[in-house]
Amino acid sequence: MINSPRVCVQVQSVYIESQSAPDEQRYVFAYTVTIRNLGRTPVQLLGRYWLITNGNGRETEVQGEGVVGVQPHIAPGEEYQYTSGAVIETPLGTMQGHYEMIDAEGKPFRIAIPVFRLAVSTLIH
Numbered sequence: 001m002i003n004s005p006r007v008c009v010q011v012q013s014v015y016i017e018s019q020s021a022p023d024e025q026r027y028v029f030a031y032t033v034t035i036r037n038l039g040r041t042p043v044q045l046l047g048r049y050w051l052i053t054n055g056n057g058r059e060t061e062v063q064g065e066g067v068v069g070v071q072p073h074i075a076p077g078e079e080y081q082y083t084s085g086a087v088i089e090t091p092l093g094t095m096q097g098h099y100e101m102i103d104a105e106g107k108p109f110r111i112a113i114p115v116f117r118l119a120v121s122t123l124i125h
Contacts, residue, residue, distance in 0.1 A: 006037075006038035006039040007035060007036065007037055007038065007039070007043060007074075007099075007101065007111045008035070008036040008038055009033065009034070009035055009036075009099070009111060009112075009113050009114070010033070010034045010036075011031055011032070011033050011034075011095075011113065011114075011116045012031065012032050012116075013029050013030065013031040013032075013095075013116055013117065013118050013119075014029065014030050014031075014121075015027070015028075015029055015118075015119065015120045015121055016028040016029060016030055016085070017120075022091065025089040025090070026087060026089070027087065027088050027089070027090065027091050027093075027118070027120065028085060028086075028087050029085060029086050029087075029088070029118040030083055030084070030085045031083065031084060031085070031086065031095065031116070031118075032081060032082070032083045033067070033081065033082055033083075033084070033113075034079055034080075034081045035072075035074060035079060035080045035081070035099070035111075036074075036078075036079040037074040037075065037076055037077065037078055037079070038077075039076055040076050041076060041103060041104040042073055042074065042075050042076060042103075042104050043073070043074050043101050043102065043103055043104070044071060044072065044073045044074070044101060044102050045066065045067060045071055045072050045074070045080070045099050045100075045101050046065065046066065046071055046100045046101060046102060046108075047063065047064060047065050047066065047071075047099070047100040048062075048063060048064060048066070048067055048097065048098075048099055048100070049061070049062070049063040049097045049098050049099075049100070050062040050063070050086075050095055050096070050097040050113075051095070051096050051097055052086055052088065052093065052094075052095050052118075053093055053094045053095075054088040054089050054090040054092075054093040055088075055090030055091065055092040055093055056089070056090055058089070067082050067084065067099075068082045068083075068084055086118060088118060091119065091120040092117070092118065092119050092120070093117070093118040093119075094115050094116065094117055094118065095113075095115070095116055095118060096112075096113055096114065096115035096116070097112075097113045098110050098111060098112050098113055099111045099113065
């Protein structure tokens with residue numbers, strides 16, 4: 001999209017062992033997203049889309065309004081950070097997606113969320 005605002009998305013994930021039950025094929029992960037507005041005008045996040053893929057290739061799509069119950073406005077040079085979670089049936093998986101946003105003039109645009117890994121830490125070397 002030409003002239004879309006400059007927005008950077010970074011994600012970090014962590015395995016939550018205390019909430020997981022591997023013997024029941026339940027692996028819980030938390031992920032923290034940082035959304036930075038690198039542009040010169042404010043933006044607002046309206047919605048999200050996630051594609052969650054477990055280690056067996058099973059895909060789950062999640063979409064909805066805002067993130068963690070809010071539709072944050074992000075001023076130029078500012079960032080918005082939130083933490084959420086995902087539950088999958090395998091110790092390894094991925095997430096990716098996009099945010100639906102609008103610029104200061106109310107024009108919609110989409111920002112890609114690059115693929116990131118959900119992995120039990122003992123599996124990563």
